[in-house]
Amino acid sequence: MNIKGFSASAVAAGIRYAGRLDLGLIYSTIPAVTAGVFTRNQVKAAPVIIDMERLKQGRAQAILVNSGCANACTGTKGMEAALATSFLLSSSLDIPDEMVLLSSTGVIGEQLNVDAFASSMGKLVAGLDEEKFEEVARAIMTTDTVPKTVCRTVTIGGHEVNFMGMAKGAGMIMPNMATMLSFVVTDAQISFPELQESLRQAADRTFNRITVDGDTSTNDMVLVMANGTASNEWIDEENLVGRQLFQETLEGVLKELALKIISDGEGATKCITIRVCGAREEAEAEQMARTVANSSLVKTAFFGEDANWGRIIAAMGRSGVRFHPDRVDIAFDNVVLVRNGLALGKEAEAAATEILKQKNISVCIDLKDGAGCEEIYTCDFSIDYVKINADYRS
């Protein structure tokens, strides 16, 4: 798939390791309406700070992204290095410097290798091609084992509108407003306020609902570029139908990318949805679901395929949400294991243990206290998670 007006390129620049794609470029030949959401970690990487400033204008033409170095906690020197890479690209493309957005992922606290950017920039720009979106998705991988892309087409007011999205991330994943890195391009014609609001809502209901390890990165961002070549009627505050279709499709793209991140979570063998229903309010449902989803004991039990619901209710009890333990129902998929706070016995446990052999599992917790319902997506916690993270920098 390709989208008119967008091209991409990736090269092995040797930023940290030799011989692997580590520098990517997404380019729009015309200025695209562009929105972003960024990490809420107080420690923000240099490219995050630069993009937040540049996106105030709501337009961009290029995303330059590297793996191998996060350019976070690198001070003035790191900021200067980021600006230097932006200038290298804008000069090569002959576009205004402010039309370049930057993104980095990798080790925190090390300085960016600007020389690697300088010596590869010519090749990167020369390689721009409508079909290379997937290569950029490869260039941004760190502990990811697969590139993550999603394509969608929707018809808005008789015009076909296309989306291509990518994401990376496997560890340091509990995004707050965005995940590690995700880029979506679309030919939709949409106003900046609508795009920004649409992205904020979609990210909140997708990327902000996943957790691999409870750790929020310093480099998280989701960028969406809309270049308008679909020629649909402008999506703005008056085009309610178009707005709704755009929002739903974008949310679908982000949700699929978010679940791909969970599925490729560091060492993960299972994808788990924690759904809390019957809470007094949605925020409480989310808080409880997040506490259960981040419990190391719950996650290791899933890895061990052990229907140890006692760990789930213990995590619920420390979540800070008030509830009645003697009203709680817990089900794995459609197998109810606990009714009114009590185990249903050996047969139910055996059936639940069968469910745990699956790769995708839903845990449904009903508090029966109200109408608040929320889901959090997570993965299990395996021996490989520890191996990957004990060795990450070596």
Added chain:
Amino acid sequence: MNIKGFSASAVAAGIRYAGRLDLGLIYSTIPAVTAGVFTRNQVKAAPVIIDMERLKQGRAQAILVNSGCANACTGTKGMEAALATSFLLSSSLDIPDEMVLLSSTGVIGEQLNVDAFASSMGKLVAGLDEEKFEEVARAIMTTDTVPKTVCRTVTIGGHEVNFMGMAKGAGMIMPNMATMLSFVVTDAQISFPELQESLRQAADRTFNRITVDGDTSTNDMVLVMANGTASNEWIDEENLVGRQLFQETLEGVLKELALKIISDGEGATKCITIRVCGAREEAEAEQMARTVANSSLVKTAFFGEDANWGRIIAAMGRSGVRFHPDRVDIAFDNVVLVRNGLALGKEAEAAATEILKQKNISVCIDLKDGAGCEEIYTCDFSIDYVKINADYRS
């Protein structure tokens, strides 16, 4: 060591497994002033609920404790089972039923095997002996690899006052008011309000400062029994010197027990102190230290002996505490690795990596924003942690 008036006993009752000590008794021949602190998990085990009620009178004579079953999430049946075991013991000892305190640890959600208690009670009571405190410490072990006991003697007003404490716990450890289980006996003569306040303060500064995995148990409790046989001048609100000495000694006992729990944390290879200084207030220092101490990425880096401070600062940034990243210093023991938010370079990193080979490590974080300072004690996160918890119930 033994303390006049206290005796102990332990038997293999076969509560869950055959052939291992799993039922313990601590007995005071005279009613002892007794204080307790209990889990703040909203889901509380039956013995916790019973003890909270019984301790309103401030006196007790016996602690009956089992491993193999937590008797949590067991409903009315679990409560009746607990009361039945209390009655079995009070009848055997010929003491009022309210003088018995109960404590359980093990799997959540399974019913208590009262028959095992009934058939072992005679042997348990007959076995009471002044020297068997250590055997009870063995009987309460679950995934613990060593029993944990501490003895102390302090002179208060010319009288020797003695303490013997025990604790168990290796997983589901982030106590909130207490840890898994800990029992302390002393011959101090102390009033109930002083004992309760002394315990509350000491637990808050010791057990409530440790975390193995961020999970708070449903069965946590610390009980202290003081039988007064040291014949020291009564410790009450007027005896300030005695109160201070008692408080310090009790806190010392609990701290040593708490650190023994960390040192024996599930799969742990290292004991790590996370100290945050220079915060605007103590509560913020604690919140940040706790976030760092619970980060899976930080804990796996310690297991890998990787001086990956980027993960520490990323966890600080998501802790919810406001600070200035460009002021932060981070040191491992006396080796400063980060100054004003920036890495100090290869030499400092090499020196920090050497520190990481030790079993005991201090991480000192200075925010330079104020005078708030707090410590949290934790352990690393190893492959064995996952193995232990994937297999726990099998």
